[in-house]
Amino acid sequence: MPHLHLEYTANLPELNADVALMRLNNTLVGSGQFGAEFDIKSRAVKLETFRVGTALAERAFVHVKLAILSGRSEQIKKQLSESLLAVVRDLCEWPAGVEVQLCVEILDIDRESYSKTSVGH
Amino acid sequence: MPHLHLEYTANLPELNADVALMRLNNTLVGSGQFGAEFDIKSRAVKLETFRVGTALAERAFVHVKLAILSGRSEQIKKQLSESLLAVVRDLCEWPAGVEVQLCVEILDIDRESYSKTSVGH
Amino acid sequence: MPHLHLEYTANLPELNADVALMRLNNTLVGSGQFGAEFDIKSRAVKLETFRVGTALAERAFVHVKLAILSGRSEQIKKQLSESLLAVVRDLCEWPAGVEVQLCVEILDIDRESYSKTSVGH
Numbered sequence: 001m002p003h004l005h006l007e008y009t010a011n012l013p014e015l016n017a018d019v020a021l022m023r024l025n026n027t028l029v030g031s032g033q034f035g036a037e038f039d040i041k042s043r044a045v046k047l048e049t050f051r052v053g054t055a056l057a058e059r060a061f062v063h064v065k066l067a068i069l070s071g072r073s074e075q076i077k078k079q080l081s082e083s084l085l086a087v088v089r090d091l092c093e094w095p096a097g098v099e100v101q102l103c104v105e106i107l108d109i110d111r112e113s114y115s116k117t118s119v120g121h
Numbered sequence: 122m123p124h125l126h127l128e129y130t131a132n133l134p135e136l137n138a139d140v141a142l143m144r145l146n147n148t149l150v151g152s153g154q155f156g157a158e159f160d161i162k163s164r165a166v167k168l169e170t171f172r173v174g175t176a177l178a179e180r181a182f183v184h185v186k187l188a189i190l191s192g193r194s195e196q197i198k199k200q201l202s203e204s205l206l207a208v209v210r211d212l213c214e215w216p217a218g219v220e221v222q223l224c225v226e227i228l229d230i231d232r233e234s235y236s237k238t239s240v241g242h
Numbered sequence: 243m244p245h246l247h248l249e250y251t252a253n254l255p256e257l258n259a260d261v262a263l264m265r266l267n268n269t270l271v272g273s274g275q276f277g278a279e280f281d282i283k284s285r286a287v288k289l290e291t292f293r294v295g296t297a298l299a300e301r302a303f304v305h306v307k308l309a310i311l312s313g314r315s316e317q318i319k320k321q322l323s324e325s326l327l328a329v330v331r332d333l334c335e336w337p338a339g340v341e342v343q344l345c346v347e348i349l350d351i352d353r354e355s356y357s358k359t360s361v362g363h
Contacts, residue, residue, distance in 0.1 A: 101238075174278075206359060
């Protein structure tokens with residue numbers, strides 16, 4: 001906990017996913033909401049097959065999902081969401097002539113049934 | 122909002138994911154539930170590593186997840202789910218001798234903490 | 243139902259995803275919670291782009307998400323979670339010098355709006 005998923009469409013060539021994850025993780029550490037930096041587990045997936053709406057215009061999107069253990073207030077979730085969106089907005093030069101939608105979603109992980117261990121420490 | 126995820130196993134060679142997303146998006150637009158066609162963001166992922174159950178029979182599945190902002194009634198969710206399933210059922214000729222499971226799931230996005238912006242308009 | 247998602251970072255070369263899914267499915271069948279073995283639909287995704295925390299140490303993770311129809315008790319969810327984690331822990335020799343986090347999360351599928359059919363039976 002937390003788990004971050006970054007999805008981005010393949011028509012955003014300037015988006016560097018490694019850099020994006022580092023910046024997003026730094027933002028989560030800076031939020032003060034999470035006990036240890038190594039708890040933050042993030043992954044990025046480039047979407048090769050996608051469609052936005054039904055029109056023929058060229059479109060793209062970036063979607064961040066942050067899953068955190070249940071129990072945090074709506075205010076904290078909203079703050080996390082907005083701070084991640086601010087990072088996403090500055091991730092790269094967005095391509096000219098493409099409508100790019102940027103979204104951040106916060107999900108609860110059911111705390112009671114979440115299990116975790118680690119090896120190799 | 123909404124976000125649609127289409128997953129399909131790699132042993133369904135007749136399934137054209139681009140066509141599938143277009144049909145699914147058209148169905149969502151036609152439902153009248155969403156304000157603007159460009160709000161619909163869909164992606165498809167082919168699953169190369171999968172397993173259905175524990176028997177040796179050849180099996181496949183297609184799973185659609187539709188995530189919508191919280192607040193819609195169970196009846197509307199059920200209608201959306203059934204209309205998407207009807208589209209999935211007709212996506213292609215299903216391979217002979219393979220048990221194919223088709224599923225549609227509707228998820229709520231927490232409305233309060235969902236953040237969004239767009240660039241390039 | 244149920245749907246199992248296995249994610250694992252690309253720096254775990256000893257992890258055999260096909261074997262992992264078979265063992266996880268066997269565990270779910272053995273739990274007695276699911277009516278038919280063919281209902282269990284599992285997939286594995288190798289994460290090529292990921293980051294754990296912000297430090298430079300080499301790190302890895304495996305994350306299992308099990309989505310089941312809503313209505314089961316917290317106790318049953320906890321048992322499922324712990325039994326899957328026990329399987330994950332024994333999936334392979336973990337690489338020396340790498341901190342590996344192993345997690346299992348249980349999610350509810352909204353029962354009312356879940357649609358399903360099958361073809362080819």
